[in-house]
Amino acid sequence: MIKRIILYLFCLFPLIHSGQDFSALWEGHFSYYNIKDTSQGDNKIFAAAENAIFVFDTTTNEIEEITTVQGLSGEIISTIHYSETYGLLVIGYENGLMEIVFNSDDNVLSVVDILEKATISPDLKKINHFNEYNGLIYISTNYGISVYDLERLEFGDTYFIGDFGSQIPVRQTAIYQDFIYAACFGASGVKKALSTSNNLIDYQQWQTLIGGNWSAIESVNDKLYAVRGNRNIYSVINDSFISLINYNTLPVNVSGVNGFLIVTIADNVFVYDSNFNLLSQVSPTSEFQTKFTSATIDSEYIYIGTETLGVLKTPINNPTTFEEIHPQGPLLNNSFSLEAQNNNVWVSFGEYDLFYNPYPLNRRGFSHLNDEDWINTPFEDVFGAVSLNDIAINPFNNNQVFISSFFSGLLEVNDEIPTILYNQTNSSLESLIFPNNPNYVDIRVGPSVFDRNGLLWTVTSRVDSPLKSYNPSANQWQSYSFTDIIPSGLDDNLGFGDMVIGSDGTKWIASYEQGIIGFNENNGMALKKLKDEANNFPSNYTTALAIDNRNRLWIGTFRGLRVLYNTSNFFTDDNVQVEEIIILEDGTAKELLFQQFVSDIEVDGSNNKWVGTIGAGLFYFSSDGQETIFHFTQDNSPLPSDNISDVSIDSSQGVVYIATERGLVSFRAGGSSVSDDLENAYVYPNPVRPGFNIVDEKVKISGISDNVNIKITDIEGNLVAEAQSRTNLRYNGFNLEIAGGTAYWNGKNLANNIVASGVYLVMLSDLDTFETKVLKIMVVR
Structure with a gap:
């Protein structure tokens, strides 16, 4: 178990907190292709990716991952150092945070002294280099040098070695003949001081040997070498600098x-x-x-x-x-859009800004998690399609996937291979048209969704007929104009952010300036928009949509959450209103997610809502929004960032995938759809280990059918808990609750006490088909 420990060294006595073990329910899906730094020791190679570590054992060729799931912060790593003497890995971050990973007891120690130092500007806190000498780590930063004691795990002095004690950027230090040498940028040159001095905080102890910008300095045996900004490497002999190579x-x-x-x-x-x-x-x-x-x-x-x-x-x-x-991992960490189903996850990395501007155009491929294997398709294989964003999987052929490009059109992928790029030359997709440059091609395809009949619906920004349908089996396109409600597609910049399709076939579309738009071709080409404060919108900039299991439309905006409770009369009622959700918080009525940027809304098999935000992390609400079941942030979960780009639920597995600009993680939430039978029912986590918070996070029994009775007994047959579909509904306070295709047990028995260590039996009985199945749970306390 790897835990996070926060160490506050500003107090006389350090305050240490043990972090939670997230590995039972969370999994990290980070990219390990972009390596920031490497280190070695004890027959291991340590590699720092952007915000995750992997360890390669040179004797066994085994790889171990260390991510936010194991306790890392998720911040951007700048340098690492492995100490063979103490058996620990020291990690430095761009924001000044330090973390230490221990071999002996699998702890992660977070050291926040530099990060929280008020007298140092945040832009100067980047950790550039670690230099270990006689049990101390000399930390090179953009403000100077700090010292950390590896034996006592505490900070020592900080050296501001610029003129008159000013803060200057130190790129690297080296110990040579009892002196500490510092390579400094900002024309501050190379400085040295006696390492055994008790007064190194006095800037006058530091002698400047040479001016200029210096990026590195290193001692090897009895030699000292330094690198200058002019690309020369020098041998330092008696404090003289002798050029070797450029x-x-x-x-x-x-x-x-x-x-x-x-x-x-x-x-x-x-x-x-x-x-x-x-x-x-x-x-x-x-x-x-x-x-x-x-x-x-x-x-x-x-x-x-x-x-x-x-x-x-x-x-x-x-x-x-x-x-x-x-x-294994995706191409990049800054995942932009997800689509998950049936133990598969597709990820794109394209992006546009807050105003739906794709420039500067990014050139990235896409990734696909198939069971446990990542299949990465580079940009070179996608026919030049840039700014890839929304993803749609054909429900009648899961091997056929369409990925929108917010500049190039629509990419079709079959059996992992990009096969065709649809654009203005081979489809009904249209480019925006600039009057002063009519030949410029810019096809901004955004959201794409399949309907129940196998038609793919897409929306294209800044054209008069943005809505298209495409029949993949017949290769037929059809266009639908929005000019009845939007005079100029180019000038109004709809900037479509999301689209969902209701049970009656209505296409609900989120737009940048026009609120929500409803369209139904089966209802006399019904077309209508809803926006402004008159209809109770907090902002016309709508960002996320979801239709729940009661056909209610949940609407995320730039400044809050709204619900359209009656979608059936949308086209006929002239006074349609969206409504906020009012909750009681400490006895005070408040609006749910007031003024919050909502980035995505997803509905799980229990009709509960997952709501991603920009800046506030991820929320999990009850079906009516009145209860906050989970609120995950970077501080209390493995989320590497509180900015949620996208959320997608694999309802067959009850797994929620969460995309951020710093990486992709998944959470085994349950809430899966019901199964036809009990054949694939399973329990997790299993075994239940001591670090797992069984009361709050609960054991999940997933893959159950629609109408079941569940009994949990000890190994001797004594009843511990019992539940039945449609009776023991989740969040009604039962020890064993059922929601959709998942049951939740809080580890308590009939006397409301947490059970002792042991093996427990889960007996499942389908009340309609009389099918039965027995599972085992090992509880270790």
Whole structure:
């Protein structure tokens, strides 16, 4: 179990908090291709991706992941260092946070001294480098140098070594002949001071050896080397700087490992002995074209961090063959849109800004999680389609997927392979038309949804006929004009953000300036918009829509949440109003999600609502919104960010997938749809370990049928809990509750006490078909 411990060292006595073990219900799906830094020790290679770590065991070739699920913060990592002496990994972040991962007891220690230091500007808190010496870590930052005691796990002094004690950027430090040397940017040069001095906080103890910008300094055995901003590397002898080589680009990483000097530039890694004799040089091959970011070595291999391929392993003596090392994961962390079903998740990374402007155009592929395997399709294979966003899976052919491009049209994917890009030349899709540049092609396809008949519906921004239907089996397109309610598609910039289809076939569309738009071609081409304060909208900028199991339309806006309770009379009633949800909070009536930017709304099998927000994390509400079941944030869950881009529910598994700009995570929430039988019923987590909060998070029994009786007994047959569909409904206070295709047990017995450790039997009986099934749960307390 990996826990998060917060250490506040501003107090006389440190305050330590044990974090929750999230691994029972959460899973991280981070990208491990862009490596920020590498380190090594104890036969392991440590690699820092953007906000996650993986550890490669060189003896077993096994890979371990350390993510927010195991206790990391989710912030952006800038550097790492592994201490063999203390058996711990030190992680530095761009915002000044430090975290320490322990080998011995699997703890994660979060150290917030730099992060919360009020006298240092936030833009100067980035941690650039760690240098371990005699039990201390010298921390190079953009304000100076701080010292951390690895033995006592506490901060020491901070050195502001600029003129008159000013804050200057220190890129790296090195210890050489009892002196500490600092490579400084900002024309502050290289400085040195006696490491054994008791008064290093006095800036006058620091001598400037040479001016200019210096990006690195490193000692190897009895030699000292430094890198200047002019791309030269120097040997430092008696404080004189002797130029050795001028690289074609500025080195991005310089480190000393096992008596060797390793210099990494974007397209080469150089390994030198302590006398600067070149022992090995590595360049990318045509098969492994990428940029290098860092490197380390063991006795036989060089391990190179890259921007797009994870870590590349190559022999020191013959660095011509490469092996990719990284965990499975999506192409990127900044996932933009998701679509999950039947143990599959599709992810896109395209984006547009708050005003539905796709520029600057991004060129990214897409990713697909198929069971436990990630299949990544790079941009080179998508026919040049940029700004890929919304995803629609054909319900009659799950191997056929359509991905919208907010510039290039609509991409069709069959059996993992992009097969055609629909645009103005081969479909009814239209480009916006600028009067002063009529030949410019810009096809902004946004939301796309399949209806129950297998027609794909899409909306395109800034054209007069934005709504299109496409029949994949017949290759037929049809267009629908909105000019009756919107005079100019180009000028009104609808900026369609979401679309859902009701049970009566009505297409509900969220727009940027026109509130919500309803359209039904089966009702005399009915077309209507609803917006403004007169209809109780807090903002015309609608961002998210969901139709729940009672045919109510839930509406997310830029400034709050609304519900259209009666959708059936939308086209006929001239006084249609959307309504806010009023809740009681400490006896005071308040509007639910007042003024909150709602980014997505999803309805699960229990008719409960998952609501993603920008800035406030993820909410899980009861079906009517009156009860907040969960509120997940970066502080109390593995969410790597409180900005939720998209949410998608795999109802067959009861798993909620949550996309943020810093990574994708999933939560086993239950709330799955009912199954036809009990064949695939299962229990999780199983076993229930001591760190799992069974009372609040509950054991889930998923994959159950519509009408079941559930009995839980101990191994001797004594009844512990019992529930029945349509009777023990969830959130009514029962110890064993049922909602949709999932039952929830809080670990309590009939006497309302938490059960003891042991094996418990779950006996399922379908009351309609008389099918039965018995499952076992191991509880360890």
